[in-house]
Amino acid sequence: MGRPPCCDKMGVKKGPWTPxxxxxxxxxxxxxxPGNWRAVPTNTGLxxxxxxxxxxxxxxxxxxxxxxxxxxxxxxxxxxxxALLGNRWAAIASYLPERTDNDIKNYWNTHLKKKLxxxxxxxGGGHDGGSEGAGVTxxxxxxxxxxxxxxxxxxxxxxxxxxxxxxxxxxxxxxxVPALPTPPGSVTTYASSADNIARLLEGWMRPxxxxxxxxxxxxxxxxxxxxxxxxxCSWDGAASASASHSGGAAGAAAAQTPEGSTETSKLAGAGAxxxxxxxxxxxxxxxxxxxxxxxxxxxxxxxxxxxxxxxx
DNA sequence: AAATACCACAACCGCGCGTTT
DNA sequence: TAAACGCGCGGTTGTGGTATT
Numbered sequence: 001m002g003r004p005p006c007c008d009k010m011g012v013k014k015g016p017w018t019p020x021x022x023x024x025x026x027x028x029x030x031x032x033x034p035g036n037w038r039a040v041p042t043n044t045g046l047x048x049x050x051x052x053x054x055x056x057x058x059x060x061x062x063x064x065x066x067x068x069x070x071x072x073x074x075x076x077x078x079x080x081x082x083a084l085l086g087n088r089w090a091a092i093a094s095y096l097p098e099r100t101d102n103d104i105k106n107y108w109n110t111h112l113k114k115k116l117x118x119x120x121x122x123x124g125g126g127h128d129g130g131s132e133g134a135g136v137t138x139x140x141x142x143x144x145x146x147x148x149x150x151x152x153x154x155x156x157x158x159x160x161x162x163x164x165x166x167x168x169x170x171x172x173x174x175x176x177v178p179a180l181p182t183p184p185g186s187v188t189t190y191a192s193s194a195d196n197i198a199r200l201l202e203g204w205m206r207p208x209x210x211x212x213x214x215x216x217x218x219x220x221x222x223x224x225x226x227x228x229x230x231x232x233c234s235w236d237g238a239a240s241a242s243a244s245h246s247g248g249a250a251g252a253a254a255a256q257t258p259e260g261s262t263e264t265s266k267l268a269g270a271g272a273x274x275x276x277x278x279x280x281x282x283x284x285x286x287x288x289x290x291x292x293x294x295x296x297x298x299x300x301x302x303x304x305x306x307x308x309x310x311x312x
Numbered sequence: 313a314a315a316t317a318c319c320a321c322a323a324c325c326g327c328g329c330g331t332t333t
Numbered sequence: 334t335a336a337a338c339g340c341g342c343g344g345t346t347g348t349g350g351t352a353t354t
Contacts, residue, residue, distance in 0.1 A: 016322070016348085038339060054340075055323070068321095090342060101342075102322080109344095110320055 013047040017056055021046055025053055026061055034062075059100045066098040070107055078104055079112055 017025075028044045034057055037050040046053060059065075070078070074096060081092040089101035089108075096104065 014324070036339090049324090050339085051325090051341090052323075058341090059322080087343065105343075106321060 011047060012049050012052075014052075017048075017060075021048065022056070022061060025056060029057060029061075055102075059102045064098060065100055065103075067103065070099075070111075074099070075107075075112065078108060079116065082108060082112070 024044045024046055025040070028040060032043075034054075037054040039050075040046065040053045041048050041050055044053075048056075060067075077095065078092060081095055085091050087105075087108075089105040093099050093101040093104050
C-alpha cells in the first residue's frame with residue numbers, strides 16, 4: 001500500500017532549528033507532554049515535520065541528556081556494546097541513559113571507528129577483519145540469528161561489560177552528571193539540554209533581550225525553566241518527562257524499543273518495572289555471579305563473539 | 313592572510329514495526 | 334484481516350568550524 005509521507009513536503013521547514021522554534025516546542029511539550037508528535041506541528045504552529053519535532057526533542061531538548069565529552073569509561077563501554085550489539089544505537093544508548101542514540105552514533109562514526117581501525121592496523125588486534133569491527137558482522141546477520149547469538153553468548157557479554165564497567169570503579173556509572181553551568185567560553189563542553197532550554201527561555205521570554213542567551217545562567221528565572229527537570233536527576237527527569245509517552249532514547253532505555261527492551265531484559269535480567277537506572281541493573285547483573293538465569297540453557301550453538309577487550 | 317582539506321555534528325530520509333481502525 | 338497510521342531506528346548527507354598548507 002502506498003503510504004503517505006509523514007508530512008507534506010510543501011511548507012515544511014528544514015534545516016537547523018532556531019531558538020524560537022526550540023522555545024515553541026519546549027513550551028508545548030511542557031504543557032502537553034511529549035508524544036502525539038503528529039499533532040505537535042499543527043498545535044504549535046511550527047512549520048516542521050512531526051519527525052523533526054520528535055528528533056529535536058529527543059536528541060537535544062529533552063532534559064537529562066549530556067552532550068559531548070565522552071569520557072573514557074563511556075567510550076570503552078560504547079566500543080564493547082557495539083561489538084556485542086552491532087549498530088543498534090538505541091540499544092547501546094539504553095546503557096548510557098544520558099546519551100542519545102544519535103550522539104553515540106555520531107561519536108562512533110567520527111571517533112571510535114577510526115580509533116579501532118587504527119588499532120587494528122597497528123596491532124593486528126582485529127578479530128573480524130574489515131573496518132567495521134565485530135559488531136557489524138552480527139548486525140548484518142538476520143535479526144533472529146543475531147538475537148539468538150546474543151542470548152547464547154551471554155557470558156561474553158557479561159565479561160565485556162564487566163571489563164568496561166570496571167575501568168573506573170570510582171565512577172559508579174556514566175550517569176554522573178558534570179557540574180553545570182558550562183563555563184563561559186567552553187567550546188568543548190556542551191551545556192545540557194536543560195541548561196540550553198533555561199538559557200533559551202531566559203533569553204527569549206525576557207522582553208527586549210538579545211537573541212543570544214545569557215552566559216551560563218546558573219539560575220533559571222522563567223517558570224518554564226524552573227519546572228524543567230534538573231540535569232542532576234537525569235534519569236528521573238527523562239523518565240518523568242517521558243512518563244506519558246513512549247518516546248525518547250532514555251525512555252527507550254527503560255522499556256521502549258522492542259529490541260532494546262528485550263536486550264535489556266535479557267541482559268539485565270530485570271523487567272522494565274519502575275524504570276530504575278539501567279546501569280544499576282547492569283551492575284547487579286554483572287555482580288551476580290550466580291548466573292543461573294536460564295541463559296545457560298541457551299548456550300548451545302554458541303558462536304563466540306570474541307573478546308571485545310582485544311580492542312584495548 | 314587566504315585557500316583548501318578535514319573534522320564534527322545536526323538534521324534529514326527511508327524503512328520497518330507495532331497499533332489502531 | 335488488511336489497510337492506514339504513528340513512531341522509532343539506523344544510515345546518510347549537509348553544513349559550519351577548525352586545522353593545515
